[in-house]
Structures are given as C-alpha cells and as structure tokens.
Amino acid sequence: MSMTTDRRPVATLKARLSTDPWRAFGLGLLAALALPPFYLLPLLWFVVPALLRGLARAGGWRRAIWIGWCFGFGFNLLGLFWVTEPILIMARQFWWAIPFAAPGLAAATACYLMLPALAVYWIRPVRLTAAAAMVVMFAGVMVMANLAQQFLFTGFPWNFWGADWAIPGRLGVIMMQPAAYGGIFVLTWLTIIAAGLPLLGRRGWIGSAVVMVLWAGFGLARTAGGQVADTDLTVAMIQPDFAVPGSFTQPALQARWQRDLAMTREALAAAGAGPKVVVWPETASPALLQTDASARAAIAGIAGTTPVLAGSFRFGATGKVYNSLIAVDGPGPAVAWYDKWKLVPFGEYTPKWIPFKITPGSGFSPGPGPRTLHVPGIPPVGPLICYESIFSGEIVDKKDRPAWMLNISDNAWFGDSTGPHQDFATTRLRAVEEGLPLAVDTNSGISAMIGPYGTVRASLGLDRRGILVHRLPVALPATTYAKFGLTTAGILSFYSVAVAVILLIVSITL
Numbered sequence: 001m002s003m004t005t006d007r008r009p010v011a012t013l014k015a016r017l018s019t020d021p022w023r024a025f026g027l028g029l030l031a032a033l034a035l036p037p038f039y040l041l042p043l044l045w046f047v048v049p050a051l052l053r054g055l056a057r058a059g060g061w062r063r064a065i066w067i068g069w070c071f072g073f074g075f076n077l078l079g080l081f082w083v084t085e086p087i088l089i090m091a092r093q094f095w096w097a098i099p100f101a102a103p104g105l106a107a108a109t110a111c112y113l114m115l116p117a118l119a120v121y122w123i124r125p126v127r128l129t130a131a132a133a134m135v136v137m138f139a140g141v142m143v144m145a146n147l148a149q150q151f152l153f154t155g156f157p158w159n160f161w162g163a164d165w166a167i168p169g170r171l172g173v174i175m176m177q178p179a180a181y182g183g184i185f186v187l188t189w190l191t192i193i194a195a196g197l198p199l200l201g202r203r204g205w206i207g208s209a210v211v212m213v214l215w216a217g218f219g220l221a222r223t224a225g226g227q228v229a230d231t232d233l234t235v236a237m238i239q240p241d242f243a244v245p246g247s248f249t250q251p252a253l254q255a256r257w258q259r260d261l262a263m264t265r266e267a268l269a270a271a272g273a274g275p276k277v278v279v280w281p282e283t284a285s286p287a288l289l290q291t292d293a294s295a296r297a298a299i300a301g302i303a304g305t306t307p308v309l310a311g312s313f314r315f316g317a318t319g320k321v322y323n324s325l326i327a328v329d330g331p332g333p334a335v336a337w338y339d340k341w342k343l344v345p346f347g348e349y350t351p352k353w354i355p356f357k358i359t360p361g362s363g364f365s366p367g368p369g370p371r372t373l374h375v376p377g378i379p380p381v382g383p384l385i386c387y388e389s390i391f392s393g394e395i396v397d398k399k400d401r402p403a404w405m406l407n408i409s410d411n412a413w414f415g416d417s418t419g420p421h422q423d424f425a426t427t428r429l430r431a432v433e434e435g436l437p438l439a440v441d442t443n444s445g446i447s448a449m450i451g452p453y454g455t456v457r458a459s460l461g462l463d464r465r466g467i468l469v470h471r472l473p474v475a476l477p478a479t480t481y482a483k484f485g486l487t488t489a490g491i492l493s494f495y496s497v498a499v500a501v502i503l504l505i506v507s508i509t510l
Contacts, residue, residue, distance in 0.1 A: 020054040020063075021070040027051050028074025034164045035079050037421035041164055044195040045208070052134050052199050055120045068117020072110030079159040080105050082419030089244060089413060109156065112149045116141040123504050133503035135196035139189045140496025143489055146185055150391060154345045157390050158422070162187030166425035168456070174219030176454045179432040180479040183392045185489035189496065190215060223453050230471035233378060234276040235449065236267035237441040240284060241465040244412045253286040260284055263467065265302050270469045277378045278303060280310035281443045282323070282386050282410040289326040290314045290334045300331040307335075307375050311385070311408045314339065320365035323348065325383045325408060327375045336375050339367025340385035342394075372400040379403035379472070382436070386410065389427040393485035396434055401482070403475050405430065405438045412444035416462050420446060428454050435476035441468075452476045
C-alpha cells in the first residue's frame, strides 16, 4: 500500500480563499482607498461592477448577504483604523481594547451593506435592462442604508461614499455642488451610478462618461460666479495644539489658561481694526466660563467687548455636565451658550443599550438640539461641536437660520491618521449642503474658513500651533437641502428603488 498525502484540505482551503466573500473583502479594501485622504476614486469603476457581478452569481440570498457584509468589513476596516489612535494614547487603561476597536466597529458598520447586497441579488441580470436595474437598485438602497447608519444605535454616519468627492482644491468644489440639493446622499448615489454603469459593457461606459460630464458641468455652472464676497467681520481662531489627555494638575491647567489668553491677544492683533470675533476650540478653556467670573474678567481684560466663543464644560442647574460653547462678551455673565447634543458614544457617554458602564464618571448630558446663537456684534451663528458636524441635515435650526456655522473640535486624539482628514472632508460638505460659510477651529488642526460653495479660503494644518484669521464670507440663500434636509435623501432612495423595479419588469417582459 503506497503512502500518499491527502491534498483535499489544501484544495478546500484554496477554494474557500477564492470565493466571492474573500474577493468582496478585497474589493472593500480597494473602495476605502477612494476615501480621504487618498481619493483614488478611479478604483470605484472597477470595484462597483465587480461587486455587483459577485452578488449576481451569489447563488442564494444568504450568501449575497454574506458577500455584502464581507465587502463592508473590508471597506470599514481600512476606513476606520484610525479609531485605535485614542486608545493607544490611553493604552495603560484600555490596552485590552486595542485589538478589538477597529475590527469591532468595522464589523458593526459592515452590517449596513447587507441590505443593498440583498436588494441587488434580488435583481439578477437576465437582460441588459436588468443589469441597469442592479446599478440603480444598489444606489437607491445604499442611500437607504446610509440613512439607517445615521440614526440606528446612536448613529455613526461615517465613510459615506459621497465624502470621496471633497477633494482638496477646485475639482472638489465642482464635484460637491449636487450636495446643495440632496446632501452627501446624492453624491453617494451619483458615485454608484457612474461607477456601476460599466457593468453594462461599452454602452455603460458611455453612459458613465455622460453622467460625469453632466455632473461636472452642473458644478461648473453653479460656481461660475466665483467666490462669494466677504463680510466685514473678521474671525480669528486660535489653534493651541494642547497635548491630550494632558495634565490636570494646577500648574498645568494654569499654563494652559495662559496660553489661551496669550493666543487671544495674538489673534486680536492679527485681526486688526473692525468688527471681529475670537474663537477657541472644543474644551480649550480649563475654566468653567459660564460660572467663573474671574476667568471672564481675564478674557475681557484682553478682548474688551470683542466676543470670544470658547469651548468649555458647563454644569446645569441639576448638576448635569455639558460639553459646551460659551459666548463671552466683557466681564459680565456669559451672553449665550450652546450644549453639544450629538455625543460620542463610549467617549462622552455610555449608550443605554450597553449593559455595563464604559465612560468614566457620569459622562456628559446631551443638549436640546441645533440652536442659533445671537451674540451682540456678530451675525447669528450655528454652533457645532466636534462629532456633530458629520450628521448631515441635522446641524442647523431651520426655524432660525444662522448667517454662518462654527465647528469647534479637538482632533488631537487621532494624531496624523486618516481620521482628521476624513472628518474635515465630511465637515466641508456641510457648507455646500446648507449654503453657509463654515469656520472650523480645532485644537491641533485642521482649522479652516470654508465658503458656502465648499471652497477652503484659508487653513491651518495638523499638529501646529497658530492663529488663523479670515473675513467671514457672505451666506448664500437657503439651498434645497437646507429647506428639506433628509427628506430629499428619502425621496431619492424611494424613486431609485421604483425605477429599478420598473427596469426589472421591462427586462422580464421583453
């Protein structure tokens, strides 16, 4: 009897590694390279048709769902690896979470790709029109999945494909303009339509080219008038570049406070004569500005009656703690404040559906929602604190539309990873969606003044200490998206699904 090696386990392993789920995982990794700061968007013209072909030949709905999840896992694993950065900073306490943070979050967010995958499998191509139906269905249900991702389980609207087009420079400005009508969601929809049409062959490539030409033409036409004019208000933002988490000893807090005051003096000098406002980033003040009269007096000693909008903690009447923006105008009481209402789960609070406590202490309490602050001497402002800027359509008080938006943040926790770049790209889209200028002031960068077309008028890069001074641009009239918000995304998703069904029926009856 001859001795032979059983090669069946090796063959089985090779077969499994060559199956569609593994290919889907690889396609997801490639799709993530289209995200900021890489912007390798041409890859999507390969990724989307390949993914749709894999779903069409899945052989069963369960396998289609599995393929969709594998694609989403690869996409989010590469797109979200930056979440490990703050854990590394706090490694002594949270070392155990380092191997699980990025994969765990990627696994959860990958679930949102399961519904689009199932919908595409349902429309398997019989004829050319059915292949077109797959593309339209995938685009429409992906918008639906993005809406679900914005609201379910506290909401985490990150890595939407529409953010791929917030490219630095003029090209990004042109391609972002449809967001004024359908938000980031219409950009996701257009991306999938354009990148998916090559599934139809030569005619599909022609159709994709037509979509891109019309898309760019729309952006050029909408921005043909050039940059909007500036108002006479100068916005002076300090970027102090404080280390995180920093020391909470009295000498360290005093040194931090002195840097705030010194940079405020520099900002006022750089702003020159005329109306102005000074901005401090999220939690920049070690003093509780709402209740600390001596701290407000120290600011007033430098700024006089020039308003200072500063990130600070705030205690409510019932003892609740808020992450807030406080408006100081002279030594008297704070003239206005805004409490962050979209809190970071696990970082700022522990969601109620988690059976054990993660956030130290009692965490923060959420504010009531979007507000417009009316501060003497400056146009009405719509504040956003950090994480809130990624929630498209939920950032402005529609009943009291501001003249500009202000996002204060602290991205030092994420270092020079992809996180701050992705955050800035998504935040930049908010200006186009709302037709409002947007000032972004972060502790360690990227700080910027953004015009209502999404043009970055001035910026200060990562990991730098400095002052950013620029006149506030004029606001545009309220955009369609500013008026109707997320309703436009819902309508877009509904009609896309309806069109896909019609195309499927046509393909069957022909």
